[in-house]
Amino acid sequence: MLLIGKGLTQLGRYLQLMGRVFSQPDRWRMFMKQYVTEMFQLGYNSIPIVLIISFFIGAVICLQIKLNIQSAWMPRMVVGYTTREIMLLEFSSSIMCLILAGKVGSNIASEIGTMRITQQIDALDIMGVNSANYLILPKIVGLMTIMPILVTFSVCSGIIGAYATTLIGATYVSELNEGFRYDFNQWFFWCGMIKAIFYAFVITSVSSYKGYTVEGGSVEVGKASTDAVVHSSILVLFSDVFLTNILT
Amino acid sequence: MIKLEHLYKSFEDKEVLKDINAVFNDGEVNLIIGQSGSGKTVLMKNIVGLFEPTKGRIFYDDRDFSAMSKKEKIFLRREMGMIFQSAALFDSMNVLDNVMFPLDMFSDMPYEDRKKRALECLARVNLQGAENKFPGEISGGMQKRVAIARAIVLEPKYLFCDEPNSGLDPKTSIVIDELISGITHEDKITTVVNTHDMNSVMGIGENITFICEGRAAWQGSNKEIMDADNKALDEFIFASDILRQAKQLHDQQKNNKL
Numbered sequence: 001m002l003l004i005g006k007g008l009t010q011l012g013r014y015l016q017l018m019g020r021v022f023s024q025p026d027r028w029r030m031f032m033k034q035y036v037t038e039m040f041q042l043g044y045n046s047i048p049i050v051l052i053i054s055f056f057i058g059a060v061i062c063l064q065i066k067l068n069i070q071s072a073w074m075p076r077m078v079v080g081y082t083t084r085e086i087m088l089l090e091f092s093s094s095i096m097c098l099i100l101a102g103k104v105g106s107n108i109a110s111e112i113g114t115m116r117i118t119q120q121i122d123a124l125d126i127m128g129v130n131s132a133n134y135l136i137l138p139k140i141v142g143l144m145t146i147m148p149i150l151v152t153f154s155v156c157s158g159i160i161g162a163y164a165t166t167l168i169g170a171t172y173v174s175e176l177n178e179g180f181r182y183d184f185n186q187w188f189f190w191c192g193m194i195k196a197i198f199y200a201f202v203i204t205s206v207s208s209y210k211g212y213t214v215e216g217g218s219v220e221v222g223k224a225s226t227d228a229v230v231h232s233s234i235l236v237l238f239s240d241v242f243l244t245n246i247l248t
Numbered sequence: 249m250i251k252l253e254h255l256y257k258s259f260e261d262k263e264v265l266k267d268i269n270a271v272f273n274d275g276e277v278n279l280i281i282g283q284s285g286s287g288k289t290v291l292m293k294n295i296v297g298l299f300e301p302t303k304g305r306i307f308y309d310d311r312d313f314s315a316m317s318k319k320e321k322i323f324l325r326r327e328m329g330m331i332f333q334s335a336a337l338f339d340s341m342n343v344l345d346n347v348m349f350p351l352d353m354f355s356d357m358p359y360e361d362r363k364k365r366a367l368e369c370l371a372r373v374n375l376q377g378a379e380n381k382f383p384g385e386i387s388g389g390m391q392k393r394v395a396i397a398r399a400i401v402l403e404p405k406y407l408f409c410d411e412p413n414s415g416l417d418p419k420t421s422i423v424i425d426e427l428i429s430g431i432t433h434e435d436k437i438t439t440v441v442n443t444h445d446m447n448s449v450m451g452i453g454e455n456i457t458f459i460c461e462g463r464a465a466w467q468g469s470n471k472e473i474m475d476a477d478n479k480a481l482d483e484f485i486f487a488s489d490i491l492r493q494a495k496q497l498h499d500q501q502k503n504n505k506l
Binding site: 026027029030114115118119120122123125126127128129130 | 296297298322323324325326328330332333334336337338339349350352353354408
């Protein structure tokens, strides 16, 4: 009962904060400046990790399917086909967002949390700036904007990873080509995009909430950072179940 | 002028401020003094609106701050400048951007004019040449001076300073005090300083409010403080040997005159 009460209080405070976040910026010029900065910091700086992880996961999925699924009873193209579908439907959207929840979520929570304990947020409030809107909205919109690009990069990198397995002789280019082209459903690509954009909102808003509501010192900032990663990861997985059910 | 009427503030069942009545005058350095934990910072946070008072009213030149809507409070805050104990500069911005920030947010001036105004304020606090440095690259005293420049860039009517000398050496503290005092008199600002630095009390305290256990126990100037008939104030002000001796000397001179 106590846990439910605590959860509802948190939800209420989160919704109140979002109410302040989604208001008109005090100055559009400053919003645009912050928006571009956040796209760069949260999105552009995540491109290397997205490319590296997707490349290796693409290669490993391809190898696992080749070794465990493909048999004389299966068509040759199953390796490429399954790799493509896994990358499109789950890995490049959901699993990539779980990884980003770790990188981006902790970054946001610790940045905003540090601003809170060093009174930088109080300074904004005293100036008459809507601090929630100024600090959080550009992060949410920035990551939601750049997320489709990250998903596209992830899918491409995964497919390149799958092709890389041909270099060690594990698969053949011809069977991958055939699989990647077989029965392509464009909607699956858009499903991944919709899911990723939704997760981008979850990661940025939950992490910002955790950072914005920090009270205390550096220990609490560290705890908020961990909580941000844990809570946004759980919410990503939880919403994945519903979104997958609704979209596919 | 800022006027506090019967101000109370409680946190759950703990009453931190009890029936505070005080007046902070225009063009004067108004000090709030008291021991650590006496409620000074809570009082200042109530005055600037970071906390809501449990009871009582705050007037800014006859405008009732407590009765204002959220939007009206935001507009009034644009007439305030604040210097925090930790300076609270934005880490991600250099000195110039920190000082320009209020102008960027609230002024329609073109970029060149905003920059000129920010550089003027930096010159006023003797920080020419530091505009491209980041807060982490400058000393605590310089950070406080940047905070002062940022607080005055929009020409505020009210300036609040929360322990501006905290963590500074005595010489730098005097520089900060002189800057605050100079700006207050030149610009006719209502300045409220939260401090327990006795040098500030004796040097710039034109109107001092002593807070003891959440109550305004005494109000007067630095000239009157030597003759104040208040035990708690005496114990607080003259706690150090030097000041106690100064007090004894003052009392002796007074008795000799009589």
